[in-house]
Amino acid sequence: MAKITKVSPLAPAAFPELPVIAGASFASAEAGVRYKNRTDVMLALLAPGTAVAGVFTRSATRSAPVLDCQAKIGGDASAGAAILVNSGNSNAFTGHRGQLSVKELTEETARVTGVPVSRVFTASTGVIGEPMPHERIVAKLDELNTAQDPEKIRDAARAIMTTDTFPKGSARTVEIGGKTVSIAGIAKGSGMIAPDMATMLVYIFTDGKVEQARLQTELAAICDKTFNCITVDSDTSTSDSLMLCATGASGVDATDAEAFWEALYEVMLDLAHQVVKDGEGATKFVEIQITGAASDADAKVHGMAIANSPLVKTAIAGQDPNWGRIVMAIGKSGAAAERDRLTIHFGDILVAQHGWVSPDYKEADAAEHMKQQDLLIRVDLGLGTGACTVWTCDLTHGYIDINADYRS
Amino acid sequence: MAKITKVSPLAPAAFPELPVIAGASFASAEAGVRYKNRTDVMLALLAPGTAVAGVFTRSATRSAPVLDCQAKIGGDASAGAAILVNSGNSNAFTGHRGQLSVKELTEETARVTGVPVSRVFTASTGVIGEPMPHERIVAKLDELNTAQDPEKIRDAARAIMTTDTFPKGSARTVEIGGKTVSIAGIAKGSGMIAPDMATMLVYIFTDGKVEQARLQTELAAICDKTFNCITVDSDTSTSDSLMLCATGASGVDATDAEAFWEALYEVMLDLAHQVVKDGEGATKFVEIQITGAASDADAKVHGMAIANSPLVKTAIAGQDPNWGRIVMAIGKSGAAAERDRLTIHFGDILVAQHGWVSPDYKEADAAEHMKQQDLLIRVDLGLGTGACTVWTCDLTHGYIDINADYRS
Structure with missing residues (x-):
């Protein structure tokens, strides 16, 4: 990998303060998938009752993790959810062995965390077509499970970076019926960015309460006006994933709160802009x-x-x-x-x-x-x-x- | 314009020997449209009876010269034809004034050469959107008419270059019924090259005899397998023009000679490859x-x-x-x-x-x-x-x- 030593001139001055999202926690670790001396895997755990929506690449050669996630979106929210993401290897175009890696990673994550395998989502980003050393990630699952912390979302944003020159985060809080609902999101991506999603991984969390089907519809609609309206180089990744997790832990039903959807739009637009601002080599x-x-x-x-x-x-x-x-x-x-x-x-x-x-x-x-x-x-x-x-x-x-x- | 001092590493060793095409002659001159100390305009004259076929850019913002040529293709061959091409200014997106420039250039060329204005074709390549100093070209028309020479096709290839690092030519001769028919073509183009034509100007001449409608059909079909299958940067020009002139001066009817169309395909493929090999910055x-x-x-x-x-x-x-x-x-x-x-x-x-x-x-x-x-x-x-x-x-x-x- 080319040495990327300079932060993009378009980067925000600092990573924003992200609010704690009740019902969501994070941990990251150095698994040594490909990179040395940096974190390269993150695990997010979501409390029982969390609705999970997702939008994924439309590539005809999409990766094994993407296919697995697509099959799982819309499942039973009662058991919570886990999201395991690594950088360094995309596990894309890795044939049957790639599917075995996903099976191994999801089953082991289920075993360690107690989340049913049908609610374990994974994503991988990095080089295409090389064997996935999933055992290195499996070896870190206990550590990732034990270290769960609601405040560690920024470290998670760092762990999923590839050619990114800065971690990307955005947040909004809104008042609904006198109560506060928070939204916090992270993203990675800097090249292979084009419509129909991009080499982008985006994870957004909210303590607002919205049932899954509605969450899915709104996510897709806002994605069309944000992430699907950016491009760095017209190339489209095999691994793009955007997930939105609504824990409902605020107790506030956000379904019909226009301010909530507007805030979600703002978070998504902000993250989309940050991805462009980290476009490989970008100066404008x-x-x-x-x-x-x-x-x-x-x-x-x-x-x-x-x-x-x-x-x-x-x-x-x-x-x-x-x-x-x-x-x-x-x-x-x-x-x-x-x-x-x-x-x-x-x-x-x-x-x-x-x-x-x-x-x-x-x-x-x-x-x-x-x-x-x-x-x-x-x-x-x-x-x-x-x-x-x-x-x-x-x-x-x-x-x-x-x-x-x-x-x- | 950026200084381009080095010839592409992919350039052919030398410009090929091009056969004289009976019924076609050429001249070029320094009109100073934009460049200094180089030729930037060429005039080709075709004998009475020359059939002219053409394929042009499908851009929705195509230039005034392209629109004028498209309207004239298929006209009466009996009076011959003239092709006037300049580099340095594309006369594209120049509004009503651009049309006036074309009118001026075609009418003056008709006056000087005696070719009816309905058979005067022009093309312009270079910067888009700047006023066309057509008077500089008009001032050279007498010189261009007087200097006509059947052997000056190579100089014509040089005059139409913009960011090209080498002039492009290709030729084939075929035997049909014991007689020789020749095809010689020149091209320019090195960027803004993509399907549906490119910033390419291509002029091909043959002494074979083919009536216009058939010439047009075959030209379009071969273009689809040659020039429309190359790309440098996915960008498409507003000025692309490919013209094929059959003088018929060999007296040989080439209409049903498979060897003739195969030779034409080879000339067009060779020129298309040369355009890619002069792709801006190309090393492979x-x-x-x-x-x-x-x-x-x-x-x-x-x-x-x-x-x-x-x-x-x-x-x-x-x-x-x-x-x-x-x-x-x-x-x-x-x-x-x-x-x-x-x-x-x-x-x-x-x-x-x-x-x-x-x-x-x-x-x-x-x-x-x-x-x-x-x-x-x-x-x-x-x-x-x-x-x-x-x-x-x-x-x-x-x-x-x-x-x-x-x-x-």
Whole structure:
């Protein structure tokens, strides 16, 4: 693995304070799956009654742990749940032996923790296609079970990192009927990030009470507007997993509390943005707002075409307001566009409209705008009311450095 | 524009000898559209009776010259034809003024050459969205008309280069009924290269005789298996143009001569490969053969997903036999795949089958294979008989260097 010594320039100043979520506890350990001298496995335990929802990669070659989790979502909440996650090896494309590793890990976790195997979820992230040394993780299960602590969520965020340069966490608290409900989430991910999930593992915990089916519906809907609207490099992982655990320990039914779902959206958007801000080699965070498209779906196609274009991303890296490449990306996206109805802004700077550069456009102003760390590109198609916002980062030498030598 | 001082390591040893095509002549000049001290405009003249076929970008934001050419393809061949091409400015996304530039260029070319304006085709390549100084080209038309020479095709290939590091040419001659028919083509292109054409301009000339409708049908079909199967960076230009001019001056009807169409295929494939070999920053030429797919269309989707994956391309740049990323690309492509039916080879090295790495696979062998300049990746889906071969290059620091500062 390439040496990653510098924290992303886009990283938040500090890991946020995450509230304790009653009914959830965490521990992490050094299992030596691949990395040395760092934690690489975390175990979260959820109290009986915890509803668990999940959204996973749509890859046709998804990993054994993902297939196992998908089969288990929607099961009986009465016995609680366990989530075991390791970094260093993704146990993806490991054939029958990969399934045996998942069986071993889930059965041993069930034995040690007392959680039934049908409620033990696992995830693995790291190199694809190499044998999973699951015995190293099994050897740490007693330690992980004994060390459970409701305050150790930050250590869990660290243990699941791969090429991440900073641990990712986010939290919100809301008042519902005079009582406090908390939401705390962690994530990892920095490359192979594209729609339909990403090389991302995201775990969110709340003490709010919501029954499983509703939790699942809302999670999927919010995922479509957050994690499915980010991209680093257009590549999609075989292992993406997003799980939301509602312990209900606050005693507050959050099902119909709009403030709760809004807070969940904010946590998910914050984590999604942090993943982009840790994009491999990223030096710029870019928001792309598409409006006036023929449909929301078309707006997303245009947004992602811009966000994934290597020519757009390298221009951003070079601080070049090369709006011609945005026109190019819209043209190639396949969604409806009419050249002479496009309006393009960089931030508040009107760049182009009516099929050409604006008469008021001054390249020097745009060049100045491009020096900022956070950039906004706005495109109005002039066709309808479809809209979507997506987020990405630039494409730099750092991306090549990290990925041309990931496994050495 | 970034300084490009080194010729691609993948360039052919020399520009090939191109045969004179009776009925076709060429001239180039320094118009100073953008570049200094190099030719940047070429004019080709075709004798009366020349059939002209063309395939163009499918971009929704295609340039004014492309729209003008598309409207003219299929016109009356009796008056011959003229093709005027400049580099330095693409006259794309230049609104109404862009159309006026095309009008000016085609009308002035018609006036100077005597070719009717309905048979004057133009193309422009270079920066998007900047005003086209067409008057600089118009000022050179007399010179270009006077200097016409059947042997100056190589100079024409040089005049249309932008970030290209070498001029691209290819030729074949075939015997039909005891007579010789020749085909000679030139191309430019090195970035923004993706299916549905690319930032590519390709002009092919033959003295064979084929009527226009048939020429058009065959050109489009061969384009689908050659230029539409290459990708450098997944980006698609607003200006792509491929034209084929059959002067018929050999007096040989080539319509039903299989050898003629095979030779045309070879010229087009050779030029397509040269475009990839001049891919911005490329150090490896990669052929990706997909077999066993559910359909040919699925095979192409898988092939392009691998060829366009930044993670696959950076692994190749790093000489890393990271076949896990190939599995990832297949998984995300959206076309049918079953993880446990995949078979993957690097050249003759069996890498993976039955859902996992082959028991005979030795990473050291694969790593040795990856050091070669020309690489072959073979993927069998194990699902059907669909097949497709695509070509791409690696993604290196050179690509970032060139594109993070293209306009400065």
